[in-house]
Amino acid sequence: MSTSFTAPIKDPASILDHAMSWTAWLGDDLSIASHQVLADSNALIISQSQVQGGEVSWRVAGGELGRDHTVTVEITTDNGQVDQRSVTYPIRQR
Numbered sequence: 847m848s849t850s851f852t853a854p855i856k857d858p859a860s861i862l863d864h865a866m867s868w869t870a871w872l873g874d875d876l877s878i879a880s881h882q883v884l885a886d887s888n889a890l891i892i893s894q895s896q897v898q899g900g901e902v903s904w905r906v907a908g909g910e911l912g913r914d915h916t917v918t919v920e921i922t923t924d925n926g927q928v929d930q931r932s933v934t935y936p937i938r939q940r
Contacts, residue, residue: 850932857940861907866919866931869900876923878902883919890915890935897921909937 856862868878883895883904895904902919909915915937920930 850934852934852936855938855940856906856909856935858909858911858937860940861905863894863903863905864933865901865903866933867901868921868929871929872900872923876925876927878921879924880922881920883917886916886918887913889913890917890937892917906935909935911937911939913937 853864872878878897878900881895881897881902883892883902885892887910889908889910891907893905893907895902902921904917906917915935917933917935918930919933920928922928
């Protein structure tokens with residue numbers, strides 16, 4: 847299953863923390879075994895990604911002014927299921 851979201855407008859100079867929860871999708875039986883947080887361009891910098899319970903968090907910085915960047919978050923569960931969600935970051939001067 848793949849789901850997409852749009853984040854609030856991000857200034858290219860801002861450095862923000864974001865998180866995405868899979869708790870409802872995982873239920874009581876599954877946990878996140880591994881994850882990836884990937885940007886569609888080197889202009890958007892992803893750092894400090896981590897898993898805490900059923901949530902993946904990361905820090906986002908930079909971005910190309912006037913462009914909408916996409917960040918893809920992918921998890922693999924402890925039983926091998928894979929889910930992927932995308933967040934679009936509109937990069938605008940604020």
